[in-house]
Amino acid sequence: MITPFEPHRFQSSVEYYRAGRPVYPAALFRRVVELTGLNGSHRVLDIGCGPGPVAIGFAYFAGDVLALDPEPLMLAAAREAAQGLVSNVTFEQASSYDLAPSMGRFQLATMGRSFHWMDRADTLARLDGILEPNGAVALLDDKHLDLPDNHWLAGCKDILKRYGGDDPVRQHIKSREYARHEAVLLDSPFSVLQRVSVIERRAVPVRSFVDRACSMSSTAPARLGERTADMRRELEELLEGVARAGQIFEVVEFSALIAFRA
Numbered sequence: 466m467i468t469p470f471e472p473h474r475f476q477s478s479v480e481y482y483r484a485g486r487p488v489y490p491a492a493l494f495r496r497v498v499e500l501t502g503l504n505g506s507h508r509v510l511d512i513g514c515g516p517g518p519v520a521i522g523f524a525y526f527a528g529d530v531l532a533l534d535p536e537p538l539m540l541a542a543a544r545e546a547a548q549g550l551v552s553n554v555t556f557e558q559a560s561s562y563d564l565a566p567s568m569g570r571f572q573l574a575t576m577g578r579s580f581h582w583m584d585r586a587d588t589l590a591r592l593d594g595i596l597e598p599n600g601a602v603a604l605l606d607d608k609h610l611d612l613p614d615n616h617w618l619a620g621c622k623d624i625l626k627r628y629g630g631d632d633p634v635r636q637h638i639k640s641r642e643y644a645r646h647e648a649v650l651l652d653s654p655f656s657v658l659q660r661v662s663v664i665e666r667r668a669v670p671v672r673s674f675v676d677r678a679c680s681m682s683s684t685a686p687a688r689l690g691e692r693t694a695d696m697r698r699e700l701e702e703l704l705e706g707v708a709r710a711g712q713i714f715e716v717v718e719f720s721a722l723i724a725f726r727a
Contacts, residue, residue: 467584468634472535472560474582475515477687478680479538483516483546485677487607487667489577489719494522496661497573497721501601503527507572510595512561512588513579517543517554519605523575524551531568533559564591572597577605580646581638589653593726602655602724604646607717614666614716617707621674621700628696629683646722655724662720668712671704 475482503509503526511520511532516539520532524547532554534540540556547554561583574592592602609615629635637643650658675697678684686693704713 468582468637470560470562470582470584471634474682475536475680475685476538478682478685479516479536479542481676481679481686482539483542485673485675485680486518487669487677487717487719489518489522489605489607490663490665491522493605493661493663493719493721494526496663497603497723498523498526500659500661500723501573501603502599503573508569510568510571510574510592512564512574512576513582514543514556515539515577515579517546517556519575519577520554520556521547521551523573524554527573528553530554531571532556533561533563535560561588561591564588564595566594568595570597571595572600573603574600575603575605578607580604585646585649586653589650589655593654598726600726602650604722604724605720606722607719610664610716610718612716614714617704617713618715620703621678624696624699624703625678625681625684628689628692629681632683632688635683650722650724653724654726656727657725659723659725660720661723662718664716664718666714666716668714670712671701671708674704674713675700 505528507527509523509527509530511530514520514532514534517532520530524530530553537558540558543556574596609618678700679686684696689696
């Protein structure tokens with residue numbers, strides 16, 4: 466089963482996405498750049514760019530970046546985020562279903578936690594037609610490690626599951642039948658895989674973590690409606706009980722799964 470395409474699924478999450486999602490560390494971008502040989506003469510394609518963190522991160526190392534997202538409000542947030550930082554990123558309203566040779570050729574295609582929203586096999590087949598012969602695909606992700614710093618996470622997951630667990634798309638992606646990205650890549654033209662990661666301990670304000678919950682599709686305000694305030698209140702009460710000076714400490718592993726052609 467392919468994840469249903471809902472172009473405006475994150476419309477109500479834009480303000481929370483920028484405020485709450487963890488920022489990929491610069492060291493991760495540098496590792497991907499080293500492994501893919503990216504330089505100032507190359508083009509990067511960022512698919513499902515959201516408010517632009519991946520596109521902006523790679524813009525410092527590339528000639529230019531084309532960043533795509535189907536949601537206009539996300540693109541507006543991305544353009545605002547790029548102002549004063551980089552000038553070589555073009556943001557366009559489009560999705561993986563719009564990938565075509567008319568976009569030109571690219572050295573690197575990136576996706577930051579967006580691959581699971583696509584017809585993955587179709588996306589990789591389309592990328593095979595527009596990536597350079599030695600080009601690569603990089604899937605960026607993040608996860609909490611099972612460490613004492615993250616002891617508060619189990620309680621948060623219980624709350625999020627109670628409010629968002631009935632989302633059919635969430636159930637589909639988390640089901641055993643849903644193939645891992647690695648399996649999809651191994652059956653694609655980009656079957657040579659490497660993974661790199663950076664682990665960081667960070668202090669996050671309680672409000673930012675609560676905003677992070679609202680940035681997720683299964684617990685977005687548009688989906689929860691009036692229940693959004695209840696979820697936020699429960700999360701705040703839980704986190705304020707373990708916070709130090711209003712902050713939660715978390716250890717996050719930021720990773721990039723890089724796929725090359727055989």
